[in-house]
Amino acid sequence: MNAASDRLKEARDEFVAQWGALGTQWGINRTMAQIHALLMTAPQALSTDEVMEELEVSRGNAHTNLKELVAWGLVRIVVKKGDRREYFEAEKxxxxxxxTVARERKRREIDPALGVLRKCAEDSEGIDTPEGRAFCEQMRQLEEFVEFASKMADKVAAMKHGFALQMAAKLFG
Amino acid sequence: MNAASDRLKEARDEFVAQWGALGTQWGINRTMAQIHALLMTAPQALSTDEVMEELEVSRGNAHTNLKELVAWGLVRIVVKKGDRREYFEAEKxxxxxxxTVARERKRREIDPALGVLRKCAEDSEGIDTPEGRAFCEQMRQLEEFVEFASKMADKVAAMKHGFALQMAAKLFG
DNA sequence: TCGTATTTTCAGTATTTACTGAAACCAATG
DNA sequence: CATTGGTTTCAGTAAATACTGAAAATACGA
Structure with missing residues (x-):
């Protein structure tokens, strides 16, 4: 009984710590990844203070990263009646x-790249030397590909889970 | 004629600068992204010194990032006979x-996550409380999904470009 | 309205990551 | 086997990023 809750706490702490470490590897700051891990495995929504205590981080840090997670759409704010605090709950x-992550990364990584490539392709259009044509062609190919990726991402993001699975099964037996 | 080569230089510099800035957004360091942009748009392979001069970075920096790009598989070393230097050439x-990027990111981002999730699922197996079961179930679902993503990545990475296009067309009209 | 609980901001600081420049190393050549 | 041209490493430094803690702002209830 108590042993069970100890084991759980340990397993969960391990998950939070490891997920945080992974986060840094993918350019997400450690605290944000840890909070996400914590909330994903929380039985109920947590308050800022609970997050602070659990992860031993400052209020400012907890606050900033909670709000960042909300901005990503990975976490919701929950209000409990008769309680003035905000609670936070992760999508599970x-x-x-x-x-959510795919959509956000598309917005942050793919779309800006597309903008750059379009501009560069346009700016180099009609530079009438072999090098100029090669450069412009390279820009065009990159642009075309990134555009394709962008559209694919949109399509996938619009899918229901079941449909995606079914599709994958069909494709890859 | 000279105007054309000026315009090209300008367009290319713009591309290198912008690609570098984008790079930082996706957790790749700026110099590495810039070198990649430079080599992708270079008519021939460049030496370390040419890279240093073009980007105005130190030898150490140029060297480290060139070798990192080689490690990623995005850049090849080229040797010219009668020349002791190494030249570098990007895949275009x-x-x-x-x-290449997909495979590398899978290796660096997906596989480690899978390891963590498997361990956490295993460690929490059989914790006989409602919270324990919920935690373990969450770990399992994450694991299952990441495994699925991993397999998809492998399949896509094994595709030929033409086949991928055809497939996308079929799927999405 | 005032006092209190809570959220938000931000200047200062700590930590991490990237870069420089020079020394050490290595390999080809006379 | 010494010299030269080139590569690699790395200690020190600069720059970027993340975090703290406390003050300021805001929202609520009496």
């Missing part, structure tokens, strides 16, 4: 998490 | 670039 459905 | 085919 893995497919929804995936869609 | 967008599909090959994509495959």
């Amino acid at each position: 459905d893995v497919w929804k998490i995936f869609i | 085919d967008v599909w090959k670039i994509f495959i």
Whole structure:
């Protein structure tokens, strides 16, 4: 009974710590990843103070990263009646998490690249030397590909989980 | 004639600068992204010194990032006979670039996550409380999904460009 | 309205990551 | 086997990023 809750606490702490470490590897700051891990495995929504205590971080840090997670759409604010504090609750459905992350990364990584490539392709259009044509062609190919990726991302993000699975099964037997 | 080569230089510098800035957004260091942009748009392979001069960075920096790009598989070393220097040449085919990046990111981002999730699922197996079961179930779902993503990545990485396009067309009209 | 609980901001500081420049190393050549 | 041209390493430094803690702002209830 107590042993069970100890084991759980240990396993969960391990998950939070490891997920935090992974986060840094993918350019997400450690605290944000830890908070996400914590909330994903929390039975109920947590307050800022609970997050602070659990992870031993400052209020400012907890606050900033909670709000950042809300901005990503991975965490919701929950209000409990008769309580003035805000509570935070993570999306737990893995497919929804995936869609959210994919959409956000597209917005932050793919779309800006597309902008750059379009501009460069345009700026180099009609530079009438072999090098100029090669450069412009390279820009065009990059642009075309990134555009394709962008559209694919949109399509996938619009899928229901079941449909995605079915599709994958069909494709890859 | 001279105007054309000026315009090209300008467009290319712009691309290198912008690609570098984008790089930082996706957790790649700026110099590495800049070198990659430079080599992708270079008519021939460049030496370390040429890279240093073009980007105005130190030898150490140029060297480290060139070798890192080689480690990623995005850049090849070229030797010219009668010349003791090493030259560097980037892969220019967008599909090959994509495959390479996808494979590398899978290795660096997906596989470690899978390891963590498997361990956490295992460690929490059989914790016989409602919270314990919920935690373990969450770990399992994450694991299952990441495994699925991993397999998909492998499949896509094994595709030929033409096949991928065809498939996308079929799927999404 | 005032006092209190809570959230938000931010200047200062700590930590991490990237870069420089020079020394050490290595390999080809006379 | 010494010299030269080139590569690699790395200690020190600069720059970027993350975090703290406390003050300021805001929202609520009496």
